[in-house]
Amino acid sequence: MLEIKNLHARVGEVEILKGLDLTIGSGEVHAIMGPNGAGKSTLSYVLSGREGYEVTSGTVLYQGKNLLDMEPEKRAGEGVFLAFQYPVEIPGVSTMNFLKASVNSVRRYRGQSEFDAMDFLKFVRRQTKVLNIGDDMLKRAVNVGFSGGEKKRAEVLQMAVLEPTLALLDETDSGLDVDALRIVGEGVTALRSPERSMLVITHYQRLLDYIVPDVVHVLADGKIVDTGDKELAIKLEKNGYARYAEAAA
Amino acid sequence: MVAVTETVDQVELVEKYKYGFVTDIESDQAPKGLNEGIIRFISAKKEEPSWLLDWRLKAYAHWLTMKEPNWAKVGYPPIDYQDSYYYSAPKSMDDGPDSLGDVDPEILDTYKKLGIPLHEQEVLAGVKNVAVDAVFDSVSVATTFKEALSKEGVIFCPISEAVKEHPDLVKQYLGSVVPYSDNYFATLNSAVFTDGSFVYIPKGVNCPMELSTYFRINASNTGQFERTLIIADAGSKVSYLEGCTAPMRDENQLHAAVVELVILDDADIKYSTVQNWYPGDENGVGGIYNFVTKRAACRGRNAKVSWTQVETGSAITWKYPSCILQGDHSVGEFYSVAITNNHQQADTGTKMIHLGKNTSSKIIAKGISAGKSQSTYRGLVKMMPKAEGSRNYTQCDSLLIGKECGAHTVPYIESRNKSAKIEHEATTSKIADDQLFYCRQRGISEEDAVALIVNGFCRDVMQELPMEFAVEAQKLVGISLEGSVG
Ligand SMILES: Nc1ncnc2c1ncn2[C@@H]1O[C@H](COP(=O)(O)OP(=O)(O)O)[C@@H](O)[C@H]1O
Numbered sequence: 001m002l003e004i005k006n007l008h009a010r011v012g013e014v015e016i017l018k019g020l021d022l023t024i025g026s027g028e029v030h031a032i033m034g035p036n037g038a039g040k041s042t043l044s045y046v047l048s049g050r051e052g053y054e055v056t057s058g059t060v061l062y063q064g065k066n067l068l069d070m071e072p073e074k075r076a077g078e079g080v081f082l083a084f085q086y087p088v089e090i091p092g093v094s095t096m097n098f099l100k101a102s103v104n105s106v107r108r109y110r111g112q113s114e115f116d117a118m119d120f121l122k123f124v125r126r127q128t129k130v131l132n133i134g135d136d137m138l139k140r141a142v143n144v145g146f147s148g149g150e151k152k153r154a155e156v157l158q159m160a161v162l163e164p165t166l167a168l169l170d171e172t173d174s175g176l177d178v179d180a181l182r183i184v185g186e187g188v189t190a191l192r193s194p195e196r197s198m199l200v201i202t203h204y205q206r207l208l209d210y211i212v213p214d215v216v217h218v219l220a221d222g223k224i225v226d227t228g229d230k231e232l233a234i235k236l237e238k239n240g241y242a243r244y245a246e247a248a249a
Numbered sequence: 250m251v252a253v254t255e256t257v258d259q260v261e262l263v264e265k266y267k268y269g270f271v272t273d274i275e276s277d278q279a280p281k282g283l284n285e286g287i288i289r290f291i292s293a294k295k296e297e298p299s300w301l302l303d304w305r306l307k308a309y310a311h312w313l314t315m316k317e318p319n320w321a322k323v324g325y326p327p328i329d330y331q332d333s334y335y336y337s338a339p340k341s342m343d344d345g346p347d348s349l350g351d352v353d354p355e356i357l358d359t360y361k362k363l364g365i366p367l368h369e370q371e372v373l374a375g376v377k378n379v380a381v382d383a384v385f386d387s388v389s390v391a392t393t394f395k396e397a398l399s400k401e402g403v404i405f406c407p408i409s410e411a412v413k414e415h416p417d418l419v420k421q422y423l424g425s426v427v428p429y430s431d432n433y434f435a436t437l438n439s440a441v442f443t444d445g446s447f448v449y450i451p452k453g454v455n456c457p458m459e460l461s462t463y464f465r466i467n468a469s470n471t472g473q474f475e476r477t478l479i480i481a482d483a484g485s486k487v488s489y490l491e492g493c494t495a496p497m498r499d500e501n502q503l504h505a506a507v508v509e510l511v512i513l514d515d516a517d518i519k520y521s522t523v524q525n526w527y528p529g530d531e532n533g534v535g536g537i538y539n540f541v542t543k544r545a546a547c548r549g550r551n552a553k554v555s556w557t558q559v560e561t562g563s564a565i566t567w568k569y570p571s572c573i574l575q576g577d578h579s580v581g582e583f584y585s586v587a588i589t590n591n592h593q594q595a596d597t598g599t600k601m602i603h604l605g606k607n608t609s610s611k612i613i614a615k616g617i618s619a620g621k622s623q624s625t626y627r628g629l630v631k632m633m634p635k636a637e638g639s640r641n642y643t644q645c646d647s648l649l650i651g652k653e654c655g656a657h658t659v660p661y662i663e664s665r666n667k668s669a670k671i672e673h674e675a676t677t678s679k680i681a682d683d684q685l686f687y688c689r690q691r692g693i694s695e696e697d698a699v700a701l702i703v704n705g706f707c708r709d710v711m712q713e714l715p716m717e718f719a720v721e722a723q724k725l726v727g728i729s730l731e732g733s734v735g
């Protein structure tokens with residue numbers, strides 16, 4: 001599904017990813033944990049094609065295709081979705097309109113028919129209930145004045161309606177209280193399927209109580225430095241990342 | 250339904266002229282140039298009474314003493330007023346070509362991008378109850394729903410017809426808001442205006458449908474000088490929309506219109522414009538000079554006027570729809586979106602003149618500049634000594650796309666009454682990279698993302714447009730910004 005080999009990437013003059021290898025199979029959920037500044041968000045941006053994140057060597061194969069060759073919108077069409085660590089505000093554009101523009105764009109790309117307004121509303125409503133998102137939130141401008149929890153729930157809603165094949169979730173748990181964490185965690189878990197792979201970036205293992213990963217990786221200093229199962233996440237929570245920092249140094 | 254079909258048919262008739270006119274149609278033109286003889290020619294063509302000819306000649310004599318204004322932040326080579334035709338009209342309505350086959354494919358392409366084969370048709374075909382006056386070069390070629398409207402006492406007709414059929418109304422109000430001596434371009438218009446719409450809404454009547462005028466410049470080397478006069482009598486209400494298009498040409502064509510609105514006690518006029526004149530090509534060649542004077546006089550108590558404009562076209566836009574708030578408690582509003590791309594220049598804004606007590610005005614202006622374009626908001630808020638308790642709120646936002654464009658805000662504030670309140674807010678921003686990336690990550694192409702973000706930026710203005718036209722205006726935003734990123 002996704003095969004990353006010896007990936008090096010830099011932002012400006014600074015190399016952030018320094019030979020990262022990662023393989024994710026269809027339907028698998030992988031968690032990536034790691035200290036602040038390790039390069040987790042950088043990895044998510046490189047995979048989604050953000051400008052300014054320059055790949056200097058290595059390869060990324062996604063469904064057998066060279067992912068790095070594609071424009072960001074094409075990657076989205078191909079099924080790559082990123083739940084942003086910091087979702088972006090778009091003043092004046094209602095969340096509903098944004099969702100519709102987005103879903104219809106990827107549906108066009110995928111050769112599916114576009115939704116009209118009525119069908120789309122029904123389609124969205126199927127997802128909003130699980131995420132405890134009311135119609136009033138859909139009328140508000142994209143992320144403008146949203147609380148931390150609302151922003152993250154809106155990201156998961158977008159993931160649900162865009163039906164990705166590879167979902168990258170960048171700290172979707174940060175800034176959430178216990179209830180919001182549960183809603184988001186259950187929302188994501190409901191979207192697990194044999195055709196959908198996920199890469200869950202998190203700082204804390206608490207999210208992984210809801211989204212139970214098949215594999216857990218530790219990312220430190222631009223590389224995967226350890227890989228294990230759910231137990232690894234629990235150990236990390238207890239012991240911290242200090243020993244990886246030393247290993248990297 | 251019958252009425253709707255009628256509208257569509259009428260417009261199809263007009264459409265035939267729209268494209269064929271450039272090459273094969275026979276038109277009736279005044280000789281090139283401008284002089285007293287030309288003005289007499291126009292007046293004779295229109296079979297005007299002598300008072301109107303005298304008024305035109307007075308305006309012309311005054312114009313000769315005037316200098317072209319140069320205070321606006323726009324630049325263009327001197328206009329040769331003798332190198333233009335001041336009257337051009339199709340000789341007959343049957344001379345159009347049978348097919349659209351010989352239409353410039355780039356124009357067709359533009360309409361295709363809008364999702365419609367023909368601009369006016371889309372707006373009209375999907376919408377009920379819109380009466381249309383279609384002004385083609387110097388004449389009105391069709392006005393729809395006249396009978397239906399006249400049942401309510403509403404007069405909606407070409408101004409040249411109003412001069413004949415309703416001379417008292419025209420004589421009373423023409424030039425009463427924008428006098429013939431007002432400014433260089435308005436004075437020129439007073440001398441040579443050819444057609445335009447006339448509207449009278451009688452006392453207490455809520456006009457049963459939207460009224461609209463479509464202006465089309467077709468003939469080359471021809472200026473268009475239309476004149477619109479709308480009178481809302483006491484307690485009446487009307488919503489009026491104008492749309493404008495012109496073919497693509499290498500030359501610059503002058504469009505110097507005058508619009509006068511008169512609003513009496515408790516009456517309400519909503520005037521919306523979707524201006525899409527040809528803006529010139531990406532190198533700045535050709536395009537319309539849109540030098541327009543629009544003014545509303547709120548003469549009555551509680552009179553209300555609301556100007557909404559979406560300006561996407563023209564090489565140069567010079568226009569300041571204004572409100573004279575004379576009646577106590579009268580209200581003036583100005584909502585504006587001005588988009589400039591490539592080499593377009595826009596200097597636009599409004600004037601709010603508060604004369605009466607407790608008058609209020611609101612200005613929401615959104616300027617979007619892309620390419621090498623320049624956009625200026627210029628606005629005057631004036632509180633006169635008797636404007637006790639009056640207030641104004643102004644919000645002016647500029648959005649820049651790219652590094653070579655400019656946005657400027659020039660507010661003039663003059664308060665001669667201590668109890669008057671004036672608030673002004675202004676912002677300048679750019680489309681942020683993270684906004685673009687966020688949209689693209691969601692599958693939205695870069696151009697669609699720009700259109701989406703800009704439409705969001707303009708939302709407060711767009712939502713003032715009549716619903717049927719808002720959709721068209723939103724599409725126009727996208728089209729006019731094409732090629733502005735990447
Ligand atoms: N746009 C940027 N410009 C400069 N440095 C950046 C940029 N983005 C990230 N970095 C740097 O790259 C490193 C990794 O950042 P990031 O991928 O955000 O880490 P994480 O998500 O693991 O906390 C950090 O040292 C950070 O300061």
Ligand SMILES: [Mg+2]
Pocket residue numbers: 040041042085170171
């Ligand atoms: Mg991060």
